[in-house]
Amino acid sequence: MAVADREAEWVADAATRQRVWELYRDAPAPxxxxxxxxxxxxxxxxxxxxxRLTPYRLRLADVETLSGRKVPSVWR
Structure with a gap:
């Protein structure tokens, strides 16, 4: 399991929006x-x-972490 804490902001720049839209349009299925x-x-x-989502912390957990036998990993 992974949980990302992040900041979000709307992208108003037309050139960036155009580039991202084309990346998604041209990507192969699925x-x-x-x-x-x-x-x-x-x-x-x-x-x-x-x-735009900018992560500032990522928490990773496996079965041992979820069961309380291990401390979760945190990336900042």
């Missing part, structure tokens, strides 16, 4: 997704459609 089917105005539209 990773790819066509955002234009949901947001017909595209990445430059008014809708806030791209969220």
């Amino acid at each position: 990773l790819g997704y066509d955002f234009w089917s949901v947001f017909p105005d595209g990445p430059a539209g008014e809708s806030r459609s791209l969220l």
